[in-house]
Amino acid sequence: MKNAEIIAVGSELLLGQIVNTNARFISQQLAELGINVYFHTVVGDNPDRLLSAIKTAETRANVIIFTGGLGPTKDDLTKETIARHLGKNLVTDQKALESIEQYFARTNRVMTENNRKQAWVLEGSQILPNDHGMAPGMVLESNGNTYMLLPGPPKEMEPMFRQYGYPALASKDAFQEKIVSRVLRFFGIGEAALETEIIDLIDAQSNPTIAPLAGDGEVTLRLTAKHVDEGIAQSMLDEVEKAISQRVGQFIYGYDNTSLLSELTKVLKERKLTITAAESLTGGLFQKEMTSIGGASSVFKGGIVCYSNEVKHNVLQVKQETLEKDGAVSEQCALELAENAAALLGADIGVSFTGVAGPNELEGKPVGTVYIGVALKGRPTVVEKLTLGGTREAIRNRAVKYGCYYALRNLKESQNA
Numbered sequence: 001m002k003n004a005e006i007i008a009v010g011s012e013l014l015l016g017q018i019v020n021t022n023a024r025f026i027s028q029q030l031a032e033l034g035i036n037v038y039f040h041t042v043v044g045d046n047p048d049r050l051l052s053a054i055k056t057a058e059t060r061a062n063v064i065i066f067t068g069g070l071g072p073t074k075d076d077l078t079k080e081t082i083a084r085h086l087g088k089n090l091v092t093d094q095k096a097l098e099s100i101e102q103y104f105a106r107t108n109r110v111m112t113e114n115n116r117k118q119a120w121v122l123e124g125s126q127i128l129p130n131d132h133g134m135a136p137g138m139v140l141e142s143n144g145n146t147y148m149l150l151p152g153p154p155k156e157m158e159p160m161f162r163q164y165g166y167p168a169l170a171s172k173d174a175f176q177e178k179i180v181s182r183v184l185r186f187f188g189i190g191e192a193a194l195e196t197e198i199i200d201l202i203d204a205q206s207n208p209t210i211a212p213l214a215g216d217g218e219v220t221l222r223l224t225a226k227h228v229d230e231g232i233a234q235s236m237l238d239e240v241e242k243a244i245s246q247r248v249g250q251f252i253y254g255y256d257n258t259s260l261l262s263e264l265t266k267v268l269k270e271r272k273l274t275i276t277a278a279e280s281l282t283g284g285l286f287q288k289e290m291t292s293i294g295g296a297s298s299v300f301k302g303g304i305v306c307y308s309n310e311v312k313h314n315v316l317q318v319k320q321e322t323l324e325k326d327g328a329v330s331e332q333c334a335l336e337l338a339e340n341a342a343a344l345l346g347a348d349i350g351v352s353f354t355g356v357a358g359p360n361e362l363e364g365k366p367v368g369t370v371y372i373g374v375a376l377k378g379r380p381t382v383v384e385k386l387t388l389g390g391t392r393e394a395i396r397n398r399a400v401k402y403g404c405y406y407a408l409r410n411l412k413e414s415q416n417a
Contacts, residue, residue, distance in 0.1 A: 002146075003036045005061035007053055009069035009078050010152055011044035022067040022150075022157055029161060033169055034177035034226060035063055045075035054085055062145050063169070068152030070135035072114045078149060079120055086142050089123040092116070096127070096136045103134065122149075128164040132156045139168050146172075179226050180233040184241065186219045187260060187405045189251040194219050197247045201240070208240050217398045218260075253408060260404035261293055267411050268299035273348040275407065277303035278316055278341035280328065281355040281370060286400045301347040306337065316340045327363040329354055331371055331383045338373030339381055349411075350375040351403050357392045370399050374406050379414055382406065 006023045013020050023040045030037050039060065043053045050069075057064045069078030083090050097119035104111035118135040121127060128137030128148075133156035140147045148165060150157045186194060191214040195202065202210050208225035223240050227233040245252060254263045268275060277286045287303045290296055304316060309328055312318040318336045326332045334352045342350030355370035356362045370386040384406055388395045 002034075002063050003038055003061045004030055004063035004065060005039045005041060005057040006037060006065050006067070007041045007043060007050075007057060008067050008152075009043055009045065009050060011046075011075075013042045013068075014044050021154055022152070025154070025158055026065055026067070026150075026161065029166055030063075030169075031179040031181065033166070034179050035169070036179075045069065045077060047077050047081045050077065050081045051085055054082065058145060063148070064145060065148045065150065067150045067157055070118065070137075070149060070151050072112075072117050072134075074114075076117070079122065082147060082149070083122055086122070086140070086147070088140070088142070090120040091123045092119050093121045093127055093136055094119075096121070096130070096134075099130075100134045122147075126168060128160050128168070130156055130160055131163070132159055137161075137165065139165070177226050177228050178230045178233055179224060180230060180237060181222055181224045182237045182241065183256045184221045184223065184244065184252055185254045185256075185258060186221070186248070186251045187217070187253050187401065189219065189248060190214075191219045194221075194248060194251070198244055201243055208236050210240065210244075216394075217401050253405065260401055260408065261289055264404045264408045264411075265290075265293045265296055265299060267408060268349075269295065271411070271415070273411075274299050274301045274346075275349040275351065276301045276341050276345040276347035277403075278337035278350065278352040279303060279305050280307055280312065280337070280353060281357055282353040282396050282399055282403075283307060285396055286351065286353060286403055289400055301345045303345070304341060312337065316344070327365075329356055329363050329365045329369060329371065331385065334371035334373035334383045335375075335381050338375035338383075342375045342377070348377045349407060351407050353399055353403060355386075355395075355399065357395045359392065368395055370395070370402070372399065372403050372406055374403075374410050376407075376410050376414060379410065382410060 006026050008020050008023055012018050020042060027037045041053050043050050066078050069076045079090060100115055100119055121138050122140050125138035125140040130136045133151055135151050137150045137160050150160060191212055195212055208223050211222040213220045223237050225233040225236040253260060279286055284305045290300050306312045306316050309323050312328060313320055313323060316337055317340050318333055322332050322336060334354050337352035338350040352373035356365050356367050358367035361367060368388045370388055371383055373381060373383045375381040386402060388398050
């Protein structure tokens with residue numbers, strides 16, 4: 001089994017000037033090859049600290065991939081440090097040097113002497129051409145380990161790895177086991193409650209593995225299986241998912257990189273239905289998020305922000321009696337907002353949001369009190385009451401997610417009825 005460590009070199013990463021997106025990209029690529037990634041390391045432009053990082057990586061990985069530090073300046077020390085550590089010479093790769101010289105000639109710029117440094121490579125290494133920059137990458141086998149050096153800029157690193165680095169690793173017989181992952185997305189159940197329901201499955205895991213992760217009001221489970229046959233790995237995931245679904249399937253709304261909004265839009269398109277919203281608490285946030293989804297114009301009619309009681313009554317025709325007796329933050333108000341919005345805009349579904357985001361209570365209701373109404377044509381209107389915690393922004397954002405979830409749930413229930 002091959003285990004990898006990714007070492008990103010550059011003080012700018014430690015200073016927070018740029019984000020280490022390279023490690024994420026390479027980890028995803030290595031997973032397809034069946035190479036485990038257990039550590040990401042970031043080290044500044046210092047040869048002693050880089051050498052220490054290399055020695056540590058060698059104790060826990062046999063594939064070590066470096067990004068950054070291959071440039072022309074004095075602080076680009078990755079090649080020099082690795083060469084000294086492995087007892088290798090640095091030699092000039094003529095093809096790379098010619099490419100660099102042609103670049104400067106083509107752009108009518110003077111090539112300084114230090115740019116020749118970018119053509120240096122570890123003697124005996126396999127060269128990875130740089131089709132989008134100057135410094136080539138390289139792969140070297142030494143002392144039973146594989147060392148891969150890649151440039152730091154993602155626009156150079158990513159195409160280099162896809163075209164040359166990935167095949168270089170895939171050609172090694174020991175890397176044939178595939179890692180296949182599937183993410184189950186949950187809403188309406190907390191991380192602790194979800195874990196309690198499937199704790200025996202988590203405790204018994206080996207292959208596939210089950211990894212919970214809590215997000216902003218959501219929970220995901222990443223299922224990962226390893227096998228030389230990808231089809232068998234997928235079947236292994238199917239079995240685990242089936243066991244999980246039998247217990248908490250009602251909370252699963254999608255897979256992998258989807259979102260509640262994307263799933264809601266997809267179902268609306270499939271059923272050729274339209275939606276609208278009446279927003280008090282969320283002030284148009286649902287509509288903003290809805291219209292951020294490509295193709296939403298085919299399902300989203302538009303909506304009304306009804307922050308004041310005057311707009312609730314005069315535009316959305318909420319009864320004055322409701323506002324005086326029950327208040328704007330009430331089940332009855334949410335019901336009328338959802339139903340009247342759908343009727344006024346001629347939509348199949350009306351979703352309403354009313355509540356108290358803070359910082360102060362309203363109508364005697366504490367901060368976090370939220371009512372969400374869903375009026376679906378042909379079905380009784382449903383109003384859900386929530387008590388949400390967090391900041392004003394968090395309450396509003398979570399309310400939007402709950403609105404999507406309740407609308408999606410009602411659509412699925414109507415289809416199964």
